[in-house]
Amino acid sequence: MQFIANGFIYRKSNSIIHRLDPRIKLLISIQLFTLALLVSDLYNLLVIFTAITIFSLLGRITQRLLRTMIFATGFSALILIINYFAGYSLIYSIQIALRFISIVCSTSLFFLVTSPDELEYVLRWFRLPRDLVFAFVTSVRFVPVILMDTLQIMDAQKSRGLELEKGNPIKRIKKFVPILVPLIINEVIRSGELAEAMESRGYGISKNPTSLYSLKLSNFDIIVMISTIIAFTSIILLVY
Amino acid sequence: MIKFEDVSYNHPDGTNALNDINLEIPENSITAIVGNNGAGKTTLVKHINGLLKPTTGTVSIKNNNTKESSVAELSRDVGMVFQNANHQLFADTVENEILFGLNNFGFSEEFIKERYEFVIELFNLRKYENISPLKLSGGEKKRVCLASVLAWNPGILILDEPTVGQDELQKTVLLEFIDQLNKNNKTVIVISHDIEFLWRLQPNIVTMSEGRIIQIGSPEKIFRNKELMEKVGIVPPQIIKIFEGIGIKDKTPLSLEDSCKVIRELRNH
Amino acid sequence: MSVKDLIRFDNFSFKYNSRNDKVLEDINLNIKKNEITVLAGPTGCGKSTLLRAIVGLIPNMYEGEYTGEVTVDGIRIRDAEIKEIAKRVGFVFQNPENQIFMFSVERDIAFGLENLSLEQEIIKNRIEETMKTLNITHLAKKAPHELSDGQKQRTALAGVLAMEPKILILDEPTSLLDPKTATEFMELMNKLCKEREMSIIIVEHRLDLVLKYADRLIVLSNGKVISNDTPENVFDYKKEVIPELSVPFSTKLYRELAKNSMKFSKPVTGVEEMIKEVKK
Structure with missing residues (x-):
């Protein structure tokens, strides 16, 4: 079953970036994102771009970030061409495209190095309502499970002669009924069982549940935080 | 005859699931596949109706390589009933659930009618014909699944953990039913942890562990081999x-x- | 009420609002401390309803007509706070997948403890201790999808066990496990029951694997308790056994032989006893 979940975005690693406090990772990501939005000259964009590359190298996620980048590049090539033909200068069009890539990559960077577990801690730290945080947690937790269900249902129906590869589009949509119905029913049953299990383990009995770990900034976290903030503000000051 | 020749299978991510599988399942036989959780039993049987195609080696049914046929084509002769009934039931009535396979394979109206009448009687489902299969109990759902597959009269029937959640009476019915199929020249393959059930069934037993076949033999031979049982996670x-x-x-x-x-x-x- | 009774049903009946007939009718039961009770019966006999009534999911989550009393460790379930029940009773459901909520084993074990608002230190200690008992310490940081079926089962159990319940309920815990893993699981239950002075209730079809450990066997059929005794007494050859029950082979053999006038010193419920009786 692992091979399905492995295709999922986050992967365990022990890199220097992975070990940062999730709030710091979020901060870095937001700073890069904001810069990408604010700056517009080629020179500064390249600085941001370099920063993203350094972070991804340190986090050993370059390969997967590259995939995001290729996707974004395809998209931004389109932006570039449209801009160029709309009469803007080439430099300006390149800037717009580069900006787009930076925005996408800075967001993706965060999700590639932050486990859902850490994300939950961040959400809790923001004091979001517990139900909301838990809804987020379970929906991410059950993505691989639902995927497995879907595959098993498809196997079962294919074994009963359901042809999924052939036929015109309208007929194909109709063919998804035998897959969607069991899937929905299975997930309804699952959510019922989930609710029972949550209830019997005391979900909701306390307004202030405690937590196994609390987020604590290490010295290294603080150094990273301060240095990135300094870099961030100096770029902003330089630009304006 | 079902024939596995030097079959290995890797998942799309590269992890190995089957290794060095050589197996012949003769026509008109009853075979059980046993082994610990994760031994590759389900992966193995999915090769028989083409849901999975071997990474290396060949699987052939009556001398036809499964690589050359689609799942739908193979399924005409290989019926597979999965463990979880909720993974297949979808129709508004038991009748339509049973007709689903028959219609997919495009049989003649006459044949469909005849087979439908046959299985609805055989599985004692007449009284549920117009009821949603989802409203039935676990045991009844399983019967509908069996009926819906047996309807198109496949020569090979694969049952994945058929006894889970079944009481003693239902197990006895299942046992008689498998016997009956066998008498009607069908090949039956069962995946099961239910050792007591397997003893009553007396099939040919294929034991598996970590994606490999360890030993094949009669229940007496397999269940007396302590070392083997330890290895494949069963008890006598x-x-x-x-x-x-x-x-x-x-x-x-x-x-x-x-x-x-x-x-x-x-x-x- | 005897001090030893941990769970009591007094004239308990229940009808779900969504159904027309009573699922359980006039149940009178008592379950003692430090015992393993096996609950068996055909599908639809009311087993799940009985369990829900013990853990308070009835009437808290399921509405219906509730008559009679269910008492657990001295508290009346009907008007008890969920918190009070959750501290006393742990419920391990059939499908472990649906009771692991968090992204790592240790976080999942913490789930119930966090709900009880325990302090961080206590939570950490309990997790460590539970993982040690269940032999899953090496899995602490694993995500649910990285676990095997047997490991998922243990994780689900750990999440409940860490809350230190007096009563542990297991709904068909072995149905998805291979026989060897299932046997190991039952050995573990037996050890826990003795060491932690816990009462364990196990719902199970496959009596051949669990009967050996049972102090008591309760058989439900059509919403009524039809047997409630030691396994030996339930399977005494003079008594009727409903045909839906998967009686272990050793017991079937005993009943058949005893009916045909072979003498036994007592009813047989396991392999070793059978061998002893024949060799005698």
Whole structure:
């Protein structure tokens, strides 16, 4: 079953970036994102771009970030061409495209190095309502499970002669009924069982549940935080 | 005949699931596949109806390589009933659930009608014909699944954990049913953890562990091999333990009646 | 009420609002401390309803007509706070997948403890201790999808066990496990029951694997308790056994032989006893 979940975005690693406090990772990501939005000259964009590359190298996620980048590049090539033909200068069009890539990559960077577990801690730290945080947690937790269900249902129906590869589009949509119905029913049953299990383990009995770990900034976290903030503000000051 | 020749299978991410599988399942036989969780039993049987195609080696059904046929084509002769009934039931009525496969394969109206009548009687489902299969109990759902697959009369039937959640009466019905199929020249393959059930069924047993076939043999041979059982994660049925314990080292009686006879004779001596 | 009774049903009946007939009718039961009770019966006999009534999911989550009393460790379930029940009773459901909520084993074990608002230190200690008992310490940081079926089962159990319940309920815990893993699981239950002075209730079809450990066997059929005794007494050859029950082979053999006038010192419920009786 692992091979399905492995295709999922986050992967365990022990890199220097992975070990940062999730709030710091979020901060870095937001700073890069904001810069990408604010700056517009080629020179500064390249600085941001370099920063993203350094972070991804340190986090050993370059390969997967590259995939995001290729996707974004395809998209931004389109932006570039449209801009160029709309009469803007080439430099300006390149800037717009580069900006787009930076925005996408800075967001993706965060999700590639932050486990859902850490994300939950961040959400809790923001004091979001517990139900909301838990809804987020379970929906991410059950993505691989639902995927497995879907595959098993498809196997079962294919074994009963359901042809999924052939036929015109309208007929194909109709063919998804035998897959969607069991899937929905299975997930309804699952959510019922989930609710029972949550209830019997005391979900909701306390307004202030405690937590196994609390987020604590290490010295290294603080150094990273301060240095990135300094870099961030100096770029902003330089630009304006 | 089902034939696996040097079959190995890797998942799309590269992890190995089957290795070095060589297996022949003769026509008109009953075969059970046993082994610990994750041994590759389901992966193995999915090769028979083409849901999975081997990474290396060949799987052939009646000398036809499965690589050359689609799942739908293979399924005409290979019926597979999955463990979880909720993974297949979707129609608004039991009738439509059973007709689903028959319609997919495009049989003649006459054939469909005849087969439908046959299975609805066989599985005692007449009274549920117009009810949603989802409203039925677990045991009844399983019966609908069986009926819906058996409807198109496949020559090979694969059952994945058919006894889970079934009570003793239902198990006995299942046992008689498999026997009946076998008498009608069908090949039956069962994946099961239910050792007591397997003893009553007396199939050919294929034991698996970590994606490999470890040994093939009769229940008597397999269940007396302690080392083997440890390796594939099973325990012997009680009947074997009892007769071993009282000193009968081979020819374990097959049924309750025979067991009584043997013990009574032993006491009379 | 005897001090030893941990769970009591007094004239308990229940009808779900969504159904027309009573699922359980006039149940009178008592379950003692430090015992393993096996609950068996055909599908639809009311087993799940009985369990829900013990853990308070009835009437808290399921509405219906509730008559009679269910008392657990001295508290009346009907008007008890969920918190009070959750501290006393742990419920391990059939499908472990649906009771692991968090992204790592240790976080999942913490789930119930966090709900009880325990302090961080206590939570950490309990997790460590539970993982040690269940032999899953090496899995602490694993995500649910990285676990095997047997490991998922243990994780689900750990999440409940860490809350230190007096009563542990297991709904068909072995149905998805291979026989060897299932046997190991039952050995573990037996150890826990003795060491932690816990009462364990196990719902199970496969009596051949669990009966050996049972102090008591309760058989439900059509919403009524039809047997409630030691396994030996339930399977005494003079008594009727419903045909839906998967009686272990050793017991079947005993009943058949005893009916045909072979003498036994007591009813047989396991392999070893059978061997002893025959060798005698």
